[in-house]
Amino acid sequence: MSNQPYLQDSYFDNMPQEISLKRWQSTVNVVSEIFDVPGAWIMQANIKGVEVLVANESIQDDFPAGIAFDFNVNVYCKTVIQNKKTLYVKNAEKEGIWNNNPEYTDAGFKSYLGVPLQWPNGDMFGTLCVLDTNETNYPASFIRLLWQLKELIDGDLRNLLLIKKLKKQSVTDELSEINNRFGFIENARQLISLAKRSRMSLSLMYFDINGLKIMNDSYGHKMGDFIIKTFAEALSKSIRKEDIIARLGGDEFCFLGVHQFDDKGETVKLRVTQLFAELTKSDERIKGVSFSVGCKSFDPVNGFDLDKMLSETDCLMYANKKSTKEAQK
Known part of the structure; x- marks a missing residue:
């Protein structure tokens, strides 16, 4: 993939057993209901680009997990991943910078709210996001809620690394750094x-x-x-x-x-x-x-x-x- 800066493997192809995919699925389902939007996703920045890992159940037929956007494509999540901060687009039609974003031009998603998902060291994992075909005006409490859910998912990533570290320690000789x-x-x-x-x-x-x-x-x-x-x-x-x-x-x-x-x-x-x-x-x-x-x-x-x-x-x-x-x- 051209100009691909994220070299982590796709978790869609090989989801670690330590991550509860069922809990992530429940999270996006609840988010889509609370925000009353057609789509909520957990995305990953990986060797494929920006990939859908989990989609809420009502949108899965149209935008299922496994879809990936090349990192050269101007999708909303790319901005979150690059800037490592929340992005809220109330109406893409009024901003004028999303005219080459297929999520807006092809799928009609005018509104986007996304927060960064990060590894413990601050590196980007992906995003948690909601999209709507209508203009939105979310209260600050909704944005805080999405951030709280982001921190729970970040906690899953932190636990994943901890479990992997403990597993490695259990099979590695501390002095020689090869198998015990x-x-x-x-x-x-x-x-x-x-x-x-x-x-x-x-x-x-x-x-x-x-x-x-x-x-x-x-x-x-x-x-x-x-x-x-x-x-x-x-x-x-x-x-x-x-x-x-x-x-x-x-x-x-x-x-x-x-x-x-x-x-x-x-x-x-x-x-x-x-x-x-x-x-x-x-x-x-x-x-x-x-x-x-x-x-x-x-x-x-x-x-x-x-x-x-x-x-x-x-x-x-x-x-x-x-x-x-x-x-x-």
Whole structure:
């Protein structure tokens, strides 16, 4: 869309479950009755333009949800969205600036009252608005009422962000900023379901940072935290976008992705090793830090039991750790 400044996705196409669409529908229905107008809408500024998210029931046949105006079109809501403030047009015919607005010229909506809907940081979400084919002269109490309803919808948007934040915190490791064990299991189950349907093999890698306790004891927990965060960064930069990684706890990490390890994971292991070395090259104390890894591929024929998969690769990781220690003797 040309000159489209609002890049949020259309909620009409994918309404978040956390938002009560039923309550928003009830809101516009009541607004249209109180204001005694043919149309009341909740609009969203998104990648489509200015889109109708919710329309009162009596207008849905003519102006249903899903209709979007290009942001270059001079609709009333565009002015509200750009200026972030209330717009009241009593009679568009008398103002002379709406002659290229299809809401007025094609649909005959002379009167418009709209208020901005905003995210907690002040960014625009869209508008709550009423339109009438007749000239209007709403009392100040009506305008205050619409603003009060706007604040309730803004509250829904604020709660949406809060719920998303809490959900992210519940599946994210605070230190490494990648999945925690719960987040890994949740995402792994989705990938396993996809692998079963598509009959794809999956590869799992289990990592353990060697010598982390020694670094903690020698240089303090800040050093240990830095090593964990840096290893997570190296691991993140070594995988594909669709792959899943997590810090399972302590110094243990894992990776799950569609099978790609004909070399038993050596390519990924080498990539992580090189990136970790590059990210820590400025600190001589970290040169001795390494990691052990276990890697195994699993196919749909034998099934995907996640607990068993983790247990098997964990054993392979410890076998790798043991053989490395013996080789260093």
